[in-house]
């Protein structure tokens with residue numbers, strides 16, 4: 487086993503900020519019971535924020551970002567994992583306070599490690615990554631709350647993004663009628679291929695007069711956009727409809743009234759993919775490998791591969807809303 491490997495390191499002081507590819511040794515990795523040779527990672531919105539000085543994601547410096555990784559165990563002092571086993575890691579601390587997946591090697595506490603579920607390859611797992619996990623968790627939570635295909639159409643906002651694309655494909659596979667909201671006029675074919683039956687523009691998803699209630703349309707909504715899109719959603723949900731809110735790509739502030747909640751029994755579910763029990767995480771990954779696994783996962787999404795050296799550009803691109811589907815990071 488070679489002791490030297492490459493990683494993307496973000497560093498910050500009072501006067502400087504840097505994002506650099508560096509050669510490192512295993513001694514420089516944080517403590518943990520499991521050492522993994524990383525095969526794939528993926529670029530998430532949070533990783534984009536990790537690459538800017540005021541992104542407020544990294545809790546310590548220097549740090550290797552990357553909130554997802556998939557690879558092979560090369561050493562484990564935790565009896566639950568064996569050398570040669572394929573695993574996934576995506577947890578609250580990875581790539582935030584503990585060095586993460588933008589590295590050829592990673593060392594992680596055993597409690598964060600999940601065996602790769604049967605039905606997924608390492609590459610497929612990272613095409614999904616935290617974005618796909620968040621989409622699947624949104625569907626799981628809405629279904630726990632009574633959502634079924636026969637309840638009516640489900641709207642996905644930010645539909646060409648990581649959470650959005652994977653949500654459209656998963657809902658379509660489960661038999662839901664899916665509407666996709668997007669700001670990209672050139673992405674309609676892409677969204678129809680994923681399974682969208684209807685496409686709405688960003689302007690369609692507004693409520694300029696801020697009416698408490700508009701015509702009721704949606705039985706469910708996967709919303710990684712938030713902001714005023716969420717205001718629109720709350721005013722257009724059907725009786726008993728459910729919004730699974732996961733993001734703020736369109737802003738953190740929204741306006742609403744109590745009416746959707748008390749006159750239509752609308753449910754607003756917060757989705758936090760980082761702070762879930764290991765048991766729940768495994769359950770959602772099992773669904774990602776079975777009933778929610780999108781058809782032709784490696785083809786439909788484009789799954790553009792990025793090398794370590796091109797990562798800084800990919801991290802900036804996701805913050806500009808310029809990513810369609812997912813960007814995969816190939817490490818070894």
Ligand SMILES: NC(=O)c1ccc[n+]([C@@H]2O[C@H](COP(=O)([O-])OP(=O)(O)OC[C@H]3O[C@@H](n4cnc5c(N)ncnc54)[C@H](OP(=O)(O)O)[C@@H]3O)[C@@H](O)[C@H]2O)c1
Nearest residue numbers: 531644645646647648649668669710733734735736759807
């Ligand atoms: N809660 C959690 O656990 C969790 C987990 C993962 C991600 N997230 C959050 O979810 C959000 C999306 O993440 P992602 O990985 O899917 O990012 P992404 O790949 O960049 O997708 C975001 C999409 O939102 C749309 N969008 C961008 N700017 C917008 C604007 N100003 N107004 C309306 N729509 C806009 C774009 O899609 P269109 O062009 O198609 O509209 C964009 O592709 C982020 O806020 C992220 O932090 C949260």
